[in-house]
Amino acid sequence: MIALARSSAVKDFMQNRRGMRKLAERFVAGSDAAAAVDTALQLLDKKNIRTSFYYLGEYVDRLELVQENVDQKLAIAGRLTDEALDVHVSVDPTQIGLQTDPDQVGPRARTIGRAITRASAGKPGLHCLMLDMEDASVVDFTLALHDDLRRLELPAAITLQxxxxxxxxxxxxxxxxxxxxxxxxxxxxxxxxxxFTSEAEIKANYRKLVGLMLSAQARASGFYPIIATHDDRIQAEAIALARKNGWPQGAYEFEMLLGVRSDVAEALARQGERVRLYVPFGCDWWPYAIRRIGENPANGMLLARSLLSRR
Incomplete structure (x- = not known):
């Protein structure tokens, strides 16, 4: 699936095929910031679900595309001034220059972080720049970037795998x-x-890490856990652990993907849990969508129907 996600020829074919619209609509909020914000407003107003925005486009090796990515992050951050949203703005280091001019990734991230700070000043919510984590080769770089942003007191969070x-x-x-x-x-x-290479090992380690993140020690340190999983058993275990260790609702949150197990996300929100959806937007949707299919083969039927459709 990773090879399919990174193939320019496959991406161009899929994104230009009219019948693939349904697949894109399942996982992507729209082509621009306005469509993404409209989705976020509906999620918050109707379902009490928050949003983490992600402008589609990764492993970028052209400076003009890097600038487009930065501009889109700034555009979505700017919308916080006008809208009563609780928003994370997700950023991949490769989106903002890791493969073109790595020495400029820090300045660009700081610019986005400052834009989020200005736009969200005085507004309720946990607004932040969320650093996505890519492959193992960039973990140290991403952690160092996160630490630098926090040293500057910018609203940064990080993803771990x-x-x-x-x-x-x-x-x-x-x-x-x-x-x-x-x-x-x-x-x-x-x-x-x-x-860890087996599904069982990865799931066992995920549970172990959730235990650390929801420990009494983590609560006392001011740590903020974001449990990003669609596994309702792990979600239930996390809620029980939070109660045991004195975590109130709202002191941690669950995150899920737009278009994946929406019924579970809505049920958690109805129970009073803080829930956030990862909401991608943009035209470069194929790499993201094919990874979602790889994670859940049941979504392959949606791909097959889209390929067979002529409309």
Whole structure:
């Protein structure tokens, strides 16, 4: 699936095929910031679900596309001035220059962080720049970027991946620092030296990391856990652990993907849990959509119907 996601020829074919519209609409809010904000307003007003925006486009190797990505992040941050939203703005380091001019990634991230700070000043919510985590080769860079943003008192959070063996020590360090961490399973592949390779191992490590993130020690440090999973058993275990260790609702949150198990997200919100959806927008949707299909083969039927459709 990673190869399909990164193939320019496959991407161009799929994104220009009219019948693929249904697949895009399932996982993507729209082509621009206005459509994404409209989706976020509906989620908050009707379902009490918050949003993490993500402008589609990753592993960028052209400076003009890097600038487009930065401009879109700034555009979505600017909308916080006008709208009563609780928003994270998700950023991949490769979106903002890691493959073109790495020395400028920090300044660009700081510009986005400052824009979020200005636009959200005086507004309720947990607005922040959420650093997405890509493959294992950029973990150290991303952690250093996160630490730099926090040193400057900019609203930064970071994503960690349960499939990597190193994540336990990264979580422990960030708990001690009182950081905000989103825990995901991880969609990349690594060698056994650096990664857990079986689904059972990854899930067991995810549970172990949730235990650390919802510990009494983490609560006392001011740490903010974001449990990003669609597994309702793990969600239930996390809620029970939070209650046991004195975490009130709203002191942690669950995050899920737009278009994936919406009924579960809505049920959590009705129970009073803080829930956030990862809401992508933009025209470059194929790499993102094919990874969602890879994570859940049941979505392959949607791909097949889209390919067969002529409309």
């Amino acid at each position: 349960a499939y990597l063996r190193r994540t336990e020590r990264d979580v422990e360090r960030l708990i001690a620092a009182g950081a905000k961490v989103r825990l995901v399973k991880g969609a990349f592949v690594g060698s056994r030296e650096v990664a």
